[in-house]
Amino acid sequence: MWLTRPLQERSTQVFLGVLFAALVVVSALHLFMPEDSALYVSSYTVTLLGKYLCYALLAVAVDLVWGYLGILSLGHGAFFALGGYAMGMYLMRQIGDRGVYGHPTLPDFMVFLNWQELPWYWHGFDMAWFAFIMVLLAPGLLALVFGFLAFRSRVTGVYLSIITQALTFALMLAFFRNEMGFGGNNGLTDFKDILGFDLRTDATRLGLFIATGIALAIGYVICRGIVTSKLGRVSVACRDAEARTRFLGYRVERVQLFVFVVSAMLAGVAGALYVPQVGIINPSEFSPLFSIEIVVWVALGGRATLYGAVIGAILVNYAKTVFTGIMPDAWLFALGGLFVLVTVFLPKGIAGLLQKRKKAETTEPTPAQEATA
């Protein structure tokens, strides 16, 4: 089975082990340490870590298409945001009549805009199962249509990057419009509860954190399963020599489409878990800057490793939290510098450094190995 194979891999076992250990330790420190202890993990930190894990899942999704398929998507923020909006719509409907205007079905912003009834695409989002399906379907469908058109006409490389960027830019402009019915500029916010649990309680926050950790684990295993399968090898072949793979008889565009859609769905799940934790979703998640930031997490961590993407996402976002806290002006300098330094001096990212060290420890490199490295 392609899904169980990665579980026998050493690297996956290590990754899952570290992830679960982190989940357990953070939960234990949060639950059992007294609040004045230095080791106590506040619920603010738990949510922050949960946010990092969402970003990590998103980075894994990007690494799947960039690292193993050679498609540099500058629009994965769009899939993330679509998943987020699907979840946000569910959370909005859960507010019910507890909104500021107290309308039984309409969210506050619609009452404010003098809308009389719910737009058709908001129906069904009061049911959790429907919303959760939409979390997968909305980004998946967009990726399917977009990918079908793009891969069929063999748009690849830089062209594809730029049109994915245009895609997310167009969606951002669209979601900024009040007429779209997604809250315009302000987005969706003021959520009350999820599946009956109050979002403001510590227990729910911890639960969401753990859920995100599990989602990351599952996402990682799925990606690992794909890349170690035969499909994954064909996909790597597409990355390295698309024309040759096509001449060997593989339907390159189908492989690309499948991997792209899976990646978009993973990004959607990441977005859906992100929204209840940060409490808001607005069109800025669609901004091209965010999408390209994701790529730099992956680049820093190391392409085509998956675990590198997780490391990169957590590191960069931790740095962002620290920087924007103490000197907000310096953050863009640091981020910009990171882009340049990583691409020029660290093309294989942190994972590349780790592998090099490991190799140096275990064996003296032979000339043959160096040639292939």
Added chain:
Amino acid sequence: MGITGSLSRLLLVCLLLWPAMATAQVDDSEAQQLLTALAESSFAEKKDVVNRIAGSGDERARIWLEAFAANKLARIESTGQFVIVLSNRGRDWDVESATTGESLGEVSRRDIDTIRVNNSLRSELESILSVIDLKSPNEDSRLTAARALRGNVDDGLADQLPDLIEAETASDVRLALTEALAIYQVEEQGDRSAVAVLSGSLNSDARAALQNAARSDDPALAAAANKALESIEQKLKFNRAAETLYFGLSLGSVLVLAAIGLAITFGVMGVINMAHGELIMLGAYTTWGMQQLLPGQPGLALILSIPAGFLVAALAGIAIERTVIQHLKGRPLETLLATFGVSLILQQLVRTVISPLNRTVITPDWMSGSVMINEALSLTLNRMYVIGFALVVFAGLMLIMRKTRLGLEVRAVTQNRAMARSMGIKATKVDILTFGLGSGVAGLAGVALSQITNVGPNLGQNYIIDSFMVVVFGGVGNLWGTLLAGLSLGTINQLLEPWAGAVLAKILVLVFIILFIQKRPKGLFPQKGRAAEG
């Protein structure tokens, strides 16, 4: 009719004499006499006196009558001098002599005897004043007066208008007067023949008159008016189309300017420079800086900014090429990321060093204002300059690429680097110069953009996606394609805007390009032959 009749005869006389007395002045004693008559006669007699003043041909008559209508013509009781009151606040009033125009300082309010005017006189004065204006030797003031007349013609004036039209030499003044008369004839007399005069007019008063006539009881008049309105509507439609086209071309030329540098660096060299927008921004900030260096001379500063903006952006571009891009040769996706990092750094640099807020760049006088094509269509000058500038820059680039040694070497290196080098071309030097050229053109775009949009740290970001779209849409490596793509995308955007709104229009254009690239991945004008490979 008695008074207006005599008035018109009088005016006719002076009209015939008018060229001779255009700058004439009656002597001071006569002026004194006229004004005294005005001051001392009854309201009924004052009309005659007013006509005599207007007919005197004195160039000061207008000032006197205007002051009279505004209750500001007065006589100082103690001296008998006639004055014009400049300010009537407080106890002492500021006055100047009505005859010589020299300031007489402040005079006690009690000593000033204002010459009284009533409402019927005032309305009479209005048309007399406009007739005086119509006879002014200055063509511009005649035109202004004639245009203001439309819809404001009264019976007395209507009698004089045919003669004025006859005597008028300037064709546009004559046209305005004819229209003014025709509006009067349509509105007051239901004159069907006058409708024909108005049928081509774009004036709103003319249209209002026709619309009234179209609702009249006289079916023949209504039919004629409707027909005239139809032809006006046709004309207006044409004007609106012309205006949309102009806005489209103007937006398109901005896109061309922003994208043409990219067409060199991305299209010809194949380097993805995401910091291109920030090079545009540097050009715009150079203009701002130049204006800070040369305060009070925005025009000179702007002209100097053209070479300065080119140089600043070109040097910045070369610095980027040397420090970042050359290490990433053959790895386009990495180049994209690294230059994106550079763009973030440049943006933040401007925010930190200059200001996160928008800077004001002054538009010089000779670029502000607009050219009036006709009454329904006026084109703003600054946009016209930008269109012209874009075309000049395009032509210049075309020349460089086609006719110079550099252009030849650039094309050689991009087509086959190894072969070009073996022919003795210094590929590295060509890289530097090409990238500098493309970046410098981005700087030029910034100089132009500073005239029509806000200069701020986000300026470049707003154009980068559009620029790439234009280059990709036009076909990579094809300057003509970029020109056509920019202009057509700008026009499409403007065509969509009226019914879709600005944001939706932009979205639709983006979606259109995304779909277009699916259909034709290599753009409008794909490269053919060997240059297309690799």
